[in-house]
Amino acid sequence: MDGGIQSLFHDELKHGNISLKLSNVKISDQGTYKCFIPALEKNSFIQLLVVSDAISGPVISLSAINKARSGVVLQCESAGWYPEPELLWLDGEGNLLSAGPTETLRGPDDLYTVSSRVTVEKRHSNNITCRVQQRNTNQSRETHIHVPVLLYPSLFV
Incomplete structure (x- = not known):
């Protein structure tokens, strides 16, 4: 030890x-x-098996409005994980959303920080969930965001 x-x-x-x-x-x-x-x-x-108890709940932020894709870009980040977790984006019905690759950073304390971006389009439900989970330890944290219809760029054109 x-x-x-x-x-x-x-x-x-x-x-x-x-x-x-x-x-x-x-x-x-x-x-x-x-x-x-x-x-x-x-x-x-x-x-x-050592599991971190320093996990921060995922935080979703509005990253940008991308008019070319007519969607809203959301970013989710969560820190303090061990072992390395996976990050998932879900719509209001619990369906998996296609997102960019998850970025993973391992700090000097051996704890992981994960982040990911997803573009939410008008065809998706307005309620979006970011879930960070570890399958082998059954740990999971999630947070939800409601994207108001007014934020979708195509409504301003």
């Missing part, structure tokens, strides 16, 4: 509890751990 604190529950040893307590766990501590009991000549392995 890299810099964390490891200890046993000394008062519980007499009851057969040989649990290991890990404190100040970091992302770099993720991996497989082995417990060996010499008297019994037994091994036990456990996989430690």
Whole structure:
């Protein structure tokens, strides 16, 4: 373990509890751990998966109005993820929207920030959702935006 604190529950040893307590766990501590009991000549392995609790909910911002495409460009960003999440755009009926590639940045703390843009056209529902999720840890955060009809550029032409 890299810099964390490891200890046993000394008062519980007499009851057969040989649990290991890990404190100040970091992302770099993720991996497989082995417990060996010499008297019994037994091994036990456990996989430690570290999940970030510093996740910021996704934030949607109105990026630009693109008259050439007659749509509204929205940007969504969320930070503090580990492991790396995926970002999805959904319309009001829960259908997946086609969006640009997700940009992923990994900070010095090993946490990920993801962002993506989508162009919402008049044919889409006015209610748009940005969802950031990790399938392997079942973590998910989402935010919603209502795009007023008045923001669509073709109405100004």
